[in-house]
Amino acid sequence: MYDNYREHLTTHLSEIREAGLYKNERIIVSPQGAEITLDTGQTVLNFCANNYLGLSANRELVEAAKNALDTHGYGMSSVRFICGTGDLHKELEHKLAQFFGTEDTILYAACFDANGGVFEPLLTSEDAIISDSLNHASIIDGVRLCKAQRYRYENADMEDLETQLQLAQEQRFRLIVTDGVFSMDGNVAPLDKIYQLANKYNAMVMVDECHSAGVVGETGRGVTELYNLRGKIEIITGTLGKAFGGAIGGFTTGKKEIIEMLRQRSRPYLFSNAIPPLVAAAGIRMLEMMTGTNDLQDRLHHNTKYFVEKMLRAGFDIKPTQSAICAVMLYDAKLSQEVAARLLNEGIYVIGFYYPVVPKDQARIRVQISAAHEIEHLDKAVSAFIKIGKELKILK
Numbered sequence: 001m002y003d004n005y006r007e008h009l010t011t012h013l014s015e016i017r018e019a020g021l022y023k024n025e026r027i028i029v030s031p032q033g034a035e036i037t038l039d040t041g042q043t044v045l046n047f048c049a050n051n052y053l054g055l056s057a058n059r060e061l062v063e064a065a066k067n068a069l070d071t072h073g074y075g076m077s078s079v080r081f082i083c084g085t086g087d088l089h090k091e092l093e094h095k096l097a098q099f100f101g102t103e104d105t106i107l108y109a110a111c112f113d114a115n116g117g118v119f120e121p122l123l124t125s126e127d128a129i130i131s132d133s134l135n136h137a138s139i140i141d142g143v144r145l146c147k148a149q150r151y152r153y154e155n156a157d158m159e160d161l162e163t164q165l166q167l168a169q170e171q172r173f174r175l176i177v178t179d180g181v182f183s184m185d186g187n188v189a190p191l192d193k194i195y196q197l198a199n200k201y202n203a204m205v206m207v208d209e210c211h212s213a214g215v216v217g218e219t220g221r222g223v224t225e226l227y228n229l230r231g232k233i234e235i236i237t238g239t240l241g242k243a244f245g246g247a248i249g250g251f252t253t254g255k256k257e258i259i260e261m262l263r264q265r266s267r268p269y270l271f272s273n274a275i276p277p278l279v280a281a282a283g284i285r286m287l288e289m290m291t292g293t294n295d296l297q298d299r300l301h302h303n304t305k306y307f308v309e310k311m312l313r314a315g316f317d318i319k320p321t322q323s324a325i326c327a328v329m330l331y332d333a334k335l336s337q338e339v340a341a342r343l344l345n346e347g348i349y350v351i352g353f354y355y356p357v358v359p360k361d362q363a364r365i366r367v368q369i370s371a372a373h374e375i376e377h378l379d380k381a382v383s384a385f386i387k388i389g390k391e392l393k394i395l396k
C-alpha cells in the first residue's frame with residue numbers, strides 16, 4: 001500500500017514546490033530575540049517573531065521557570081480534571097482574568113485548542129456563529145466542530161455584519177467572533193461597532209486577542225482596552241505563545257458560567273495534558289511584570305510608531321496599523337520574495353507573504369516590531385529597506 005501512497009505524496013509535494021508554496025524552515029541556534037543566530041552562522045535582526053514584548057528570552061521569566069522546575073518538577077502527566085491542576089495553574093488563570101478584567105479563565109495547551117474547544121460545548125444547531133472572513137484558522141476549525149448555523153461577514157465590514165445578524169435572527173443564541181488584530185494587515189477589529197451591533201441584534205461577542213494582548217491598548221490589555229469594553233465581552237481567547245513570553249499555552253477568559261461549562265465539556269481541555277508548571281510560573285511572572293510597570297508596552301508602542309513613521313517618510317506604502325504588525329505593501333509576489341531575500345543579505349529577517357496567504361496582487365513584507373528592538377535596530381532595518389527599495393525601483 002505505502003508504495004502507492006508515497007508516490008501520491010511525492011507528486012503532491014512537488015506540485016507544492018513548483019507552485020512556489022513550499023515552506024522551508026530556517027534553523028535558529030540562539031534564543032529568540034531582537035538579534036538571532038542562524039545555523040549558517042549568520043546573525044540577523046529578527047523582524048518576524050511574535051515576540052512583541054521581547055519576553056521570549058527574558059531573564060526574569062527564565063528564572064521563574066527554573067525555580068518552578070525545582071519546586072514543581074517538569075510535567076503534570078495528567079489532564080486538569082484528573083490530577084493535572086496545580087496551584088500555579090490556578091494562580092495563572094486568576095491573574096489572566098485580572099489582566100483582562102474578566103470573571104474567570106481556563107487554560108489550554110495552546111490557543112489553537114482554546115479556539116478549537118470553545119464553540120462546540122456552548123452552542124448547538126439552534127444557535128448561530130457569525131464569523132469574520134479573515135479569522136484565524138483555529139477559529140475556522142473550531143466553528144467546523146460545532147453544529148451551530150454559520151454566517152460569515154467580510155473582514156471588519158460592519159454593514160455586512162449587520163446583514164448577517166439580521167439573517168441570524170431566527171436562531172436562539174448568536175455569537176459574533178472576531179480576531180482582535182488581523183495578522184496580515186495589522187488592523188484592529190472595530191470592536192466598538194461590533195459591540196453596538198451585538199446589542200442591537202441581541203448577540204454575544206468573542207474576541208481572539210492573540211496578536212493584541214500585550215500589544216494593543218495603552219497598557220496592552222488588548223482591544224477591549226482600546227475600545228473601553230473591559231468586562232463587557234463574553235469570551236476572550238488568547239495565547240501565551242506570542243507577546244506573553246512566547247513559550248506555549250492558550251486560554252479562554254470571560255463570563256464565569258461560560259468558563260465553568262468549558263471546564264465540564266471542552267474536549268481539548270478534558271482530553272489533553274495540563275501545561276507544564278514552569279510555563280505557568282513564567283506566565284505568572286510575566287503578568288506581574290506587565291502590571292507593575294508599563295515600560296514594555298510603552299517601548300513597543302514607541303518602536304512601532306518610530307518604524308512606521310520612518311518608513312512612510314521614506315516613501316513606502318504601509319497599511320494603516322494599530323498593532324505591532326506593519327505590512328509593507330509591494331503587491332507583486334515575486335518582488336516580495338526578492339525584497340525578503342535581499343533584506344536577509346543585509347541582516348534583516350522578514351517574511352514576504354503573497355497569494356493565497358493574502359489576496360491576489362496584495363503581496364507584502366510583514367514586519368513585526370518588538371519592545372526588544374533598539375532604535376539602532378529599527379534604523380538599520382529602515383536603511384536596508386531604503387537601499388533595496390532604490391535598487392529594485394520600489395522607491396523613486
Ligand SMILES: *Cc1c(COP(=O)(O)O)cnc(C)c1O
Pocket residue numbers: 109110111112113115136138179183208210211238239240241248249250
Ligand atoms: C497564533 C494565533 C492562534 C494560535 O495560538 P497558539 O497558542 O500558538 O496555538 C490563534 N488565534 C490567532 C488569532 C493567532 O494569531
